Amino acid sequence: MKSLQELKAMRERMGxxxxxxxxxxxxxxxxxxxTCGIAAGARSVLLAIMGELAETGLRDTAVTQxxxxxxxxxxxxxxxxxxxxxxxxxxxxxxxxxxxxxxLLSTAEKEEK
Amino acid sequence: xxxxRAHVLICSGSNCAIKGCRSVKQACEQEIIRxxxxxxxxxxxxxxxxxxxQGPALVVYxxxxxxxxxxxxxVLEIVSEHLLKGRLVHRLMQQPTGPAGxxxxxxxxxxxxxxxxxxxxxxxxxxxxxIEDYVRAGGYTALATALDVMTPERVIAEIxxxxxxxxxxxxxxxxxxxxxxxxxxxxQKYIIGNADEGEPGxxxxxxxxxxxxxxxxxxxxxxGYAIGATRGIVYIRGEYxxxxxxxxxxxxxxxxxxxxxxxxxxxxxxxxxxxxAGAGAYVCGEETALIESIEGNxxxxxxxxxxxxxxxxxxxxxxxxxxxxLANVPSIIEQGALWYRSLGTPNSPGTKVFTLxxxxxxxxxxxxxxxxxxxxxxxxxxxxxxxxxKFKMAQTGGTSGGCLAAAHLDIPMDYDSLQxxxxxxxxxxxxxxDDTHCIVDLTRCFLKFFVHESCGQCTPCREGTxxxxxxxxxxxxxxxxxxxxxLINRLSRTMQSSSLCALGQTAPxxxxxxxxxxxxxxxxxxxxxxxxxxxxxxxxxxxxAN
Numbered sequence: 317m318k319s320l321q322e323l324k325a326m327r328e329r330m331g332x333x334x335x336x337x338x339x340x341x342x343x344x345x346x347x348x349x350x351t352c353g354i355a356a357g358a359r360s361v362l363l364a365i366m367g368e369l370a371e372t373g374l375r376d377t378a379v380t381q382x383x384x385x386x387x388x389x390x391x392x393x394x395x396x397x398x399x400x401x402x403x404x405x406x407x408x409x410x411x412x413x414x415x416x417x418x419x420l421l422s423t424a425e426k427e428e429k
Numbered sequence: 430x431x432x433x434r435a436h437v438l439i440c441s442g443s444n445c446a447i448k449g450c451r452s453v454k455q456a457c458e459q460e461i462i463r464x465x466x467x468x469x470x471x472x473x474x475x476x477x478x479x480x481x482x483q484g485p486a487l488v489v490y491x492x493x494x495x496x497x498x499x500x501x502x503x504v505l506e507i508v509s510e511h512l513l514k515g516r517l518v519h520r521l522m523q524q525p526t527g528p529a530g531x532x533x534x535x536x537x538x539x540x541x542x543x544x545x546x547x548x549x550x551x552x553x554x555x556x557x558x559x560i561e562d563y564v565r566a567g568g569y570t571a572l573a574t575a576l577d578v579m580t581p582e583r584v585i586a587e588i589x590x591x592x593x594x595x596x597x598x599x600x601x602x603x604x605x606x607x608x609x610x611x612x613x614x615x616x617q618k619y620i621i622g623n624a625d626e627g628e629p630g631x632x633x634x635x636x637x638x639x640x641x642x643x644x645x646x647x648x649x650x651x652x653g654y655a656i657g658a659t660r661g662i663v664y665i666r667g668e669y670x671x672x673x674x675x676x677x678x679x680x681x682x683x684x685x686x687x688x689x690x691x692x693x694x695x696x697x698x699x700x701x702x703x704x705x706a707g708a709g710a711y712v713c714g715e716e717t718a719l720i721e722s723i724e725g726n727x728x729x730x731x732x733x734x735x736x737x738x739x740x741x742x743x744x745x746x747x748x749x750x751x752x753x754x755l756a757n758v759p760s761i762i763e764q765g766a767l768w769y770r771s772l773g774t775p776n777s778p779g780t781k782v783f784t785l786x787x788x789x790x791x792x793x794x795x796x797x798x799x800x801x802x803x804x805x806x807x808x809x810x811x812x813x814x815x816x817x818x819k820f821k822m823a824q825t826g827g828t829s830g831g832c833l834a835a836a837h838l839d840i841p842m843d844y845d846s847l848q849x850x851x852x853x854x855x856x857x858x859x860x861x862x863d864d865t866h867c868i869v870d871l872t873r874c875f876l877k878f879f880v881h882e883s884c885g886q887c888t889p890c891r892e893g894t895x896x897x898x899x900x901x902x903x904x905x906x907x908x909x910x911x912x913x914x915x916l917i918n919r920l921s922r923t924m925q926s927s928s929l930c931a932l933g934q935t936a937p938x939x940x941x942x943x944x945x946x947x948x949x950x951x952x953x954x955x956x957x958x959x960x961x962x963x964x965x966x967x968x969x970x971x972x973x974a975n
Contacts (some may be wrong), residue, residue: 320573326686327564337490338434339660344491349515355766363435366469379434381515421437422833 322357331410341378343420351383356391357409362384365394374424398423433471435512436490438553442477442639442771443671444793445484449500453485455503460508466695469623470512476640480540481793483523488553494533496521540791541750543810545772547780548756549796552640557675560682569688571759572647575654575694579762583610584655589759590766592778597751598715598843598855599931600777606748609738610656613746618658621749622649623744624665625673627711629878630825630858633782636753638665639671642679644682646689646702648755651762652738653700657960661702663752664719667709676704682832711882713931717748718884729886730930753782753857773799777843781857788863789816789886797842804838807861818863822947827934828875828939831942832868843845851942867963868947869954872940873901879936890933893924907957907966914944914951941953 347353347362362381369377385393388407394416405416439454440446454472459941461470478486483497494517496507503521510516517532535541535600547553555562560639563569575584589604599960610618620643626634638645649661652783665673678871680702683689691699710728717731720742741747760767765842770778777799779799783806785792797806803823807813814820823833825842831852833840840846844854862871885891903909921937944951953960 320577323564323569323573323694326561327567337438341491347515363469366432366434380491383514383516 337369341376341418342399343374343377343381343424345398345416346395346397347379348383348385348391348395349381350388350391352384352388353393358392358402360410361394361408361413364413365417368414371416372421374417375385377420391428396420431468433469435470437470437472437487437512438475438478438490438974439472439473440476440484441488442481442484442636443669444477444481444636444670445486446501450485450554452501453487453499453504454876455505456467457487457508460505461512462953464508464513466508466512472558474558476552477549477559477636478847479544479549479794480523480791480920482791483793483909484521484680488535492517492532497523497536511820517652517886522705530927535551539809539812540795543801543805544796545780545798547760547772548637548644548753548782549640549794549824551644552636552794555641557640557642560679560686561924562645563641564968565764567644569647569890571762574807575651575762576694579656581611581657582649584762587766588655588761591761591769592770592776593754593757593761594777594844596857597749598853603754603895606738606750607652607656609736610748613739613742615746617743617745618656618735619717619742619745619747620649620656620658621716621723621747622650622661622663622752622755623714623719623749624669624752625662625707625714626669626856627882628713628829628856628858629975630784630786630860631827631856632784633857634684635666635672637668637756637782638663638669638676639655641674641879642672642918643683644756644759645752645784646679646683647700648752648758649653650689650693650700652748652750652755655699656746656927658748659699659701661700662705662723662742663702664705664707664713665832667706673704673706674917680704706758710884711878712884712930712932714773715932717852718930719749720747720961727884729884732807739778751856753950754858759820759921774843775843777854781842781854783809783857783859784834785861787861788814788818789861797845800841800846802839802841803833806842807838808824811861812859814863816863818865820861821864822862822868823889824852824860824862825858825938826853827858827860827930829853829938830858831853831938832872832946833948834897837946848886851938851945853938865961867905867907867959867961867965868943868950869959870961870963871906872943873898875939876901879932882934883932887927887929889924889934890928890936892934893920893928894936896920897937899922904951904954905959905964906965907954907959909955911955914955918944 349358392404392408394408396403433872486497488495502829510518551566585607593603594600713722713728715730722728738745773779780796780958782796824830847854879894880898883890883894921941924933924937
């Protein structure tokens with residue numbers, strides 16, 4: 317490193333912030349992974365969400381799992397908490413999961429402006 | 430950069446290593462691979478979380494759930510339940526859950542709530558063996574700022590204004606020490622980071638070095654820039670193998686990234702650092718004895734003046750600072766002296782790292798604002814005295830600190846308040862004892878340590894420490910009288926006024942404070958009775974004492 321700029325660039329490159337470890341994530345995505353969720357394909361939904369997060373750079377987002385939410389017929393279920401706003405998505409598949417993350421990104425971008 | 434949905438941070442500090450954190454980590458990694466989670470879950474070695482008593486411990490994020498007292502088989506359950514299925518393993522959890530099963534953040538638990546982490550800000554959150562983790566957490570920004578927009582004089586002024594005082598025990602203002610070294614005439618100036626932590630019950634320097642070695646490098650580079658030193662030495666106690674290993678690794682990484690060496694970050698400032706391992710003498714924590722030891726001589730203190738700021742290592746101007754002091758520097762440069770002054774008390778700004786040991790529920794490592802009361806530390810952060818026993822005594826500042834009684838629980842913990850009660854902040858050791866211990870027996874143990882560690886150079890310390898030890902033995906055996914107490918008092922005053930260094934000057938402190946604060950108990954011994962039933966009275970005991 318030869319300058320302050322390079323130091324900053326290095327930090328940018330490191331990307332993924334400490335947000336996850338300080339529980340300061342502004343956004344939390346919860347995938348219901350009870351037996352019902354897993355049977356309906358929650359696992360591929362989870363992996364799709366993670367893949368999309370890595371690509372979009374929304375690395376501050378926390379992804380967790382939970383058990384059955386009681387609406388087994390609508391699994392896989394994904395709950396998104398952003399700021400104080402909660403949205404529950406039903407019948408999620410890998411493609412819809414990626415779309416959820418992309419929507420989050422555009423919301424976050426609008427907020428920044 | 431890969432995205433991991435879960436981070437498992439395993440404490441890899443020495444205290445947890447003793448309790449088997451390596452096999453816990455191995456089990457964790459194997460089990461994660463067995464379940465095919467290696468692409469989703471990141472396992473990280475990290476520094477001390479502070480709750481050493483509950484080691485081996487790990488924290489799973491994003492939930493921020495801490496699991497403690499783990500065995501490898503417990504880990505199998507954590508992986509298959511928590512990491513795979515998202516179900517918390519309540520049996521192993523170290524924090525309460527709310528009515529809806531939500532986990533309260535670690536920072537809200539009584540142990541962490543009253544703490545303020547400046548020195549330990551990254552401890553337990555980053556991987557100390559990766560410079561990337563430190564940089565990502567904002568590391569080396571303070572150094573870059575200092576080099577970019579501040580003159581060395583400005584850095585010193587900022588540190589002076591912050592009121593930062595030496596964290597090794599004496600509490601000397603750091604900015605003034607740096608200024609003396611800066612203005613002293615000399616060709617090659619040195620900055621020395623003192624991590625020769627010899628005080629029994631103190632392990633803060635070790636855990637700071639193990640948990641965040643780059644913070645020390647950054648602090649020392651800023652110090653070097655301020656005083657005009659191009660070379661620095663971290664003097665680490667020889668027994669601290671992990672600290673030495675991580676410090677050397679961090680120095681190599683800093684060099685590879687141009688953060689040590691010629692022209693740091695494009696500036697004209699060059700600075701390099703090396704590690705020097707101590708050889709196991711308590712007295713080498715004293716700055717001039719430490720310098721003698723680096724020069725290859727016997728570790729014996731020098732006469733002062735001249736102070737190291739004028740003539741230190743190899744006769745050159747040298748600033749010797751405790752590593753905790755240096756660890757405060759980057760935050761002060763980054764956030765300003767005023768911010769630092771907003772923490773702690775007017776005469777002792779900032780925070781202090783303490784090591785809690787003895788009869789206390791949460792033994793371990795804590796960082797609190799200066800001026801917090803002993804009661805808050807013991808009963809709120811420390812969780813109180815175990816097994817329903819009663820608090821008897823707290824010794825602050827290590828073996829050379831004073832013994833405080835229950836009446837002192839509400840005095841603020843800062844340099845001046847403790848000194849006015851015959852004790853000291855010292856290096857940050859905090860030994861808590863319950864009412865099953867005898868004060869005479871305890872002080873005799875403390876003195877035994879000083880008899881062993883006196884370097885033998887000056888007479889008051891070399892002869893005074895064994896004499897005090899034997900007199901206390903006599904009292905402990907029920908064979909002492911008021912004349913012996915008088916002699917203890919006189920001898921102590923002589924040692925305090927005429928010993929060459931702080932070792933002999935402070936060795937009588939626990940004895941004098943015990944006589945002052947626990948006199949009825951000492952007096953009972955003169956009448957042949959030990960109220961705590963610890964001391965062996967009579968002839969047989971007399972033999973042991975002599």
